[in-house]
Amino acid sequence: MKLIIDNLNFSYTEHSLFKNFSLFLDDDSRIVALLGPSGCGKTTLLHLIAGLLAGQIPPTKSRFAEAGTNKGGPSFPMGGTIIFESGPITTVSYVFQQDRLFPWYTVYENVMLVVQDLLPPVEAAQRTRRMLELGELWEYRHRYPRHLSGGQRQRVALARAFVYPAPLILMDEPFQSLDIPLRIQLMRCIQLLQREDPRHIIMVTHDPREAIFLSDRIIVLTEPPVQVALDMPNVLNAEERSYQHPASAQLEARLYQALSELPSRYSPF
Amino acid sequence: MPPNQLGGSYREMISTAPSRNKRRRWVPLWYGGGILFIGSLWLFAARVTKSSLILPGPGETVEALISLVQHPRFFPALGASLGRVGLALLIVFPLSLMVGIPAALYKPFGAFFKPLFTLIGATPVLSIILIAFLWFGQERTPVFAAVLMVFPVLTANVIAGIQQLDQGLKEVVQVYRLSPVRSFRAFIFPSIVPYLLGGLQSGLSLCWKVVVASEVLLQPRYGLGTGMQQAKAMLETPDLFAWTVVTVALAGFMEACLYWIRRYETHYR
Numbered sequence: 442m443k444l445i446i447d448n449l450n451f452s453y454t455e456h457s458l459f460k461n462f463s464l465f466l467d468d469d470s471r472i473v474a475l476l477g478p479s480g481c482g483k484t485t486l487l488h489l490i491a492g493l494l495a496g497q498i499p500p501t502k503s504r505f506a507e508a509g510t511n512k513g514g515p516s517f518p519m520g521g522t523i524i525f526e527s528g529p530i531t532t533v534s535y536v537f538q539q540d541r542l543f544p545w546y547t548v549y550e551n552v553m554l555v556v557q558d559l560l561p562p563v564e565a566a567q568r569t570r571r572m573l574e575l576g577e578l579w580e581y582r583h584r585y586p587r588h589l590s591g592g593q594r595q596r597v598a599l600a601r602a603f604v605y606p607a608p609l610i611l612m613d614e615p616f617q618s619l620d621i622p623l624r625i626q627l628m629r630c631i632q633l634l635q636r637e638d639p640r641h642i643i644m645v646t647h648d649p650r651e652a653i654f655l656s657d658r659i660i661v662l663t664e665p666p667v668q669v670a671l672d673m674p675n676v677l678n679a680e681e682r683s684y685q686h687p688a689s690a691q692l693e694a695r696l697y698q699a700l701s702e703l704p705s706r707y708s709p710f
Numbered sequence: 711m712p713p714n715q716l717g718g719s720y721r722e723m724i725s726t727a728p729s730r731n732k733r734r735r736w737v738p739l740w741y742g743g744g745i746l747f748i749g750s751l752w753l754f755a756a757r758v759t760k761s762s763l764i765l766p767g768p769g770e771t772v773e774a775l776i777s778l779v780q781h782p783r784f785f786p787a788l789g790a791s792l793g794r795v796g797l798a799l800l801i802v803f804p805l806s807l808m809v810g811i812p813a814a815l816y817k818p819f820g821a822f823f824k825p826l827f828t829l830i831g832a833t834p835v836l837s838i839i840l841i842a843f844l845w846f847g848q849e850r851t852p853v854f855a856a857v858l859m860v861f862p863v864l865t866a867n868v869i870a871g872i873q874q875l876d877q878g879l880k881e882v883v884q885v886y887r888l889s890p891v892r893s894f895r896a897f898i899f900p901s902i903v904p905y906l907l908g909g910l911q912s913g914l915s916l917c918w919k920v921v922v923a924s925e926v927l928l929q930p931r932y933g934l935g936t937g938m939q940q941a942k943a944m945l946e947t948p949d950l951f952a953w954t955v956v957t958v959a960l961a962g963f964m965e966a967c968l969y970w971i972r973r974y975e976t977h978y979r
Binding site: 491493534537544546557 | 881884888897
């Protein structure tokens with residue numbers, strides 16, 4: 442899979458959010474963390490990649506690219522391109538800050554919903570069951586979201602993202618509303634799902650520890666107009682990535698420094 | 711949030727919960743008291759007037775009701791009115807969805823229908839009944855008039871429901887590329903069901919009133935209104951009261967059905 446963002450320009454107001462912004466992602470790193478101060482346009486970037494913003498033309502009309510091309514990319518009225526090269530499927534999955542589950546559907550129906558028109562019935566049911574089992578949600582499959590805890594709901598949202606066979610999953614601060622033990626639990630859940638059915642993940646966060654724990658590559662973004670301030674591979678192994686490990690603390694300090702050196706009016710550092 | 715508001719809801723959660731429960735236990739008793747009050751007022755007024763022609767008492771009304779039920783025309787009349795109300799709802803339900811959804815989504819469509827609603831709202835029910843009689847005759851006019859009166863109420867509710875659609879869930883529908891049919895079934899329809907049922911509650915009583923009023927005016931072969939008009943013509947005031955009691959009971963019964971549907975509909979909350 443390749444994701445090429447080339448000379449992207451975008452703004453909501455006269456202050457431009459992205460000005461000639463470029464980024465290249467490929468198979469070398471499966472999980473990429475985008476780290477940056479709040480309000481720097483991380484969410485907008487994910488929305489642009491997903492083709493969600495008003496006025497954007499969705500990547501392809503169908504869920505599948507035309508045979509032979511395997512290329513799709515949302516178009517941009519303000520200039521620049523996002524080119525998304527992948528297998529036959531050109532859509533993305535998205536995990537939002539809030540769980541965004543359908544309250545009138547059970548856990549099972551919420552996950553099944555995104556694949557039931559896409560896959561043959563038996564395969565859809567099997568995939569749904571597998572993802573719910575990995576998320577330790579199978580026993581809650583008949584519950585409504587209202588009757589789940591916040592962590593469980595966000596795990597359902599993760600299962601929904603993974604059951605959908607998109608090569609790329611976008612995550613927008615998916616652990617924001619959870620406390621630290623739940624965050625770690627959820628990140629382990631992602632690792633588990635990732636082992637079962639590996640995808641490319643772009644995760645937006647403002648917490649360096651989450652980036653260290655989960656990602657293979659860490660990109661620090663500046664205040665608008667957004668530029669890449671730091672782009673480094675995460676070379677720590679699984680053990681070193683845990684919250685208490687000195688190697689993790691060292692990297693965290695470095696990332697904090699990178700964040701604090703941003704030329705910014707609002708930076709709290 | 712202002713501090714007093716926070717304090718208020720906080721206090722409500724802790725200290726008034728038991729006393730509120732206690733108060734709730736008294737509610738059915740007060741309800742029964744209200745019924746008793748109306749009954750005794752009726753009884754008292756009947757004693758004072760001493761004339762079954764002007765105001766028959768509860769006893770006389772019950773007697774008239776018993777002989778009415780034994781009359782061979784009673785159940786056809788009941789069925790006919792019930793059928794008219796049911797048919798009107800059956801027609802108006804899909805109609806208001808078909809007009810309300812596009813009217814909420816496309817401004818021009820909504821603007822196009824606005825004068826029609828204003829016209830219907832401003833025209834007196836009785837003139838609608840009389841005019842419609844010229845076109846549809848006495849059997850079909852009650853249904854037509856009811857449809858016409860309930861249509862704007864229900865459509866306004868559908869429009870309100872569409873305008874309150876959850877934008878977060880809408881993005882989920884977009885990201886996972888749900889088909890229009892699936893998106894209607896999984897997202898739009900469940901979102902507006904509470905509004906539809908709310909509209910139906912006010913629409914239902916309106917529907918009864920319009921159907922009975924047009925039956926009184928137009929005298930179809932069978933109908934509660936037909937019975938009322940004949941009782942009035944014969945100066946059989948107890949019969950008139952009995953027909954009214956039947957109408958109130960039927961409308962109350964349908965409203966109770968709706969209440970149970972609404973109870974079921976909220977099961978996931």
